[in-house]
Amino acid sequence: MNIGILLLIGVGILILLGLAQQVLDRLYLTDKQALILLAAIIGGSFIDLQLYRGTPEISVNLGGAIIPVTVGIYVLSRAGTRKELVRGVMGALISGLVLYGVSKFYEFDTHTGFLDPQYLWGLLTGAVAYLIGRSRRLAFICATFGVVLADLAHAVEAISKGLPSPTRIGGAGGFDTVIIAAIIAVVLAELIGESGERLQGGPVRSEERPKGLLEPDHWEGGNED
16 A cells, blocks of 8 residues: 555544644644545645646646645744744755755665655655754644745756656645655654653743743633633
């Protein structure tokens, strides 16, 4: 079975079991919203939107690029501080630059190896996004936007050189590098970040910490008011 399918099924099961609530809270999503998004990503995988009809043709996949980027914009718009916003934007640019740069120096052979190149690219980008973003939100943003920016750079390069092969951004839909990288980045942030917090006795909190970054149960009186 396709690894992308297994990842999405695994995410759906975790959501249904209520084991992904902490991650979803960080991404400002409810269980219902997350499941709807998963369904939309899978359904949107079959829809390609044409961006450029010249040489080469450029298209973008609804489930593999547009929906994940839309979620990323939503998460970024909820950034608790200006510093987090700037870090998210810069992290996405750096992730995209790293992915594009590596692709120029090394090309995974599609005919050898035990793993499809898109999964290797997903693992690479997910790891880079986590190292830059560190938090669950920023890791997700860096991974999602990083892959799309790298794809856009390749598309611009293809147009400028008049390469004949079509370019599809998020072309494998819900099983594309965008989705894989985002899942890997968030999982790393959850596992490593959560372990680090526990070893340190819990997350650092102070009076200077922006209210928007606090969990609801830490607000005075248990609510925002």
